[in-house]
Amino acid sequence: AQTVTQSQPEMSVQEAETVTLSCTYDTSESDYYLFWYKQPPSRQMILVIRQEAYKQQNATENRFSVNFQKAAKSFSLKISDSQLGDAAMYFCAYRSGGNYQLIWGAGTKLIIKP
Amino acid sequence: DTGVSQNPRHKITKRGQNVTFRCDPISEHNRLYWYRQTLGQGPEFLTYFQNEAQLEKSRLLSDRFSAERPKGSFSTLEIQRTEQGDSAMYLCASSTTGSHSPLHFGNGTRLTVT
Numbered sequence: 001a002q003t004v005t006q007s008q009p010e011m012s013v014q015e016a017e018t019v020t021l022s023c024t025y026d027t028s029e030s031d032y033y034l035f036w037y038k039q040p041p042s043r044q045m046i047l048v049i050r051q052e053a054y055k056q057q058n059a060t061e062n063r064f065s066v067n068f069q070k071a072a073k074s075f076s077l078k079i080s081d082s083q084l085g086d087a088a089m090y091f092c093a094y095r096s097g098g099n100y101q102l103i104w105g106a107g108t109k110l111i112i113k114p
Numbered sequence: 115d116t117g118v119s120q121n122p123r124h125k126i127t128k129r130g131q132n133v134t135f136r137c138d139p140i141s142e143h144n145r146l147y148w149y150r151q152t153l154g155q156g157p158e159f160l161t162y163f164q165n166e167a168q169l170e171k172s173r174l175l176s177d178r179f180s181a182e183r184p185k186g187s188f189s190t191l192e193i194q195r196t197e198q199g200d201s202a203m204y205l206c207a208s209s210t211t212g213s214h215s216p217l218h219f220g221n222g223t224r225l226t227v228t
Contacts, residue, residue, distance in 0.1 A: 033214050044118075045157075045205065045219040052214060091156050097213045100145060100164075104156035 002027045004094050006105035013082045014113050020067075021077045021108045023092030031097030034068070034075045039107075040088040048090070051075065053097075079110075087112045116140075120206050120220035127196055128228055134192045135223045139208030146189050147217065148181055149205040150174070157205055163189060164211075196227045 003026045013019035025034070036048040051059045051068050058066050063083075067076045079086055092105040119138040127133050139146050144165050149157035160179070161171045165186035178196075183189040193200055203224050207217035 031213075035216060044221045045207075045217075047216040047218075050214070050216055093156075095213050099213060100147075100162055100169075101159060102157075102217065107154070107156050109154075 002029075002094055002096065002103045004092055004103050004105040006090075006092055006108050008108045009106070010109040010111065012111040012113055013079075015082055015084060017082055018078060018080045019082055019110065021079075021090050021092075021110065023075045023077070023105055025073050025075065025092075025094050025103075027073070027094065027096070029096050033095045033097070034066075035093040035095070035102070036064070036066070036075075036077045037091045037093060038086075038088045039091065040085075043088075045091070049077065082112050084112050084114060086110060118206055118208055118218050118220035120204075120223050122223060123221060124224045124226075126226045126228065129198060130195055132192065132194045133196060133225060134190055135204055135206075135225075136188060136190050137206030137208075137220060138188045139206070140218055141187075143208035143210055143218070144186065145209045145211060145215075146183055147207045147209075148189070148191050149207065151203045151205055151222070160191075160204075193225075196225075198227045201225055201227045 032053045034051045039045045049061045063080045065078045089107045091107045094103045146163040148160040151157045163183040178194045181191045203222045205222045207219045209215040
């Protein structure tokens with residue numbers, strides 16, 4: 001069975017600095033997708049970034065980028081120039097190709113220090 | 115695109131009462147998901163619809179839980195004879211078909227059973 005592990009329950013970063021959130025996963029499949037979702041306090045879960053396993057190039061969305069290491073089964077999220085609005089729970093999620101189910105990590109709480 | 119809408123936002127009920135939540139997905143999305151989330155945890159999968167067909171129901175979902183999506187549009191989640199352990203945030207999400215398709219979440223319904 002696939003699993004997703006986020007080993008950092010909480011991270012803090014100074015505003016304007018860079019932070020990296022870790023995610024590892026376990027799978028025997030070759031076709032899958034990885035996602036990072038953000039859930040601000042009392043607000044809805046939104047997609048931050050996604051990565052297709054077949055793509056070697058790391059996904060980037062403005063200040064958010066991933067470091068996808070397929071052999072190591074690692075999918076970390078880098079947030080550059082951290083802003084106060086980035087404070088949230090961040091969840092890493094995995095989905096097999098051809099499947100609908102998302103496997104979720106336990107989340108990392110990101111604190112931004114002004 | 116008005117996003118995924120969930121009602122009510124909050125529900126407080128006494129143990130033993132029945133409650134029903136509603137989810138209106140994004141109109142062109144044929145997949146609809148219900149999740150349960152407790153504080154500090156990632157979402158737990160409850161059930162999944164493709165159009166009006168309920169294709170999977172988690173073992174977490176006891177017989178007290180039932181979900182419907184009668185015309186493949188909105189969905190309802192009913193909990194009968196609520197228990198204190200049912201207190202949680204109930205999240206609805208929708209997506210198009212395809213493993214690469216991200217989930218779009220609603221704001222959730224927070225249930226408190228007293």
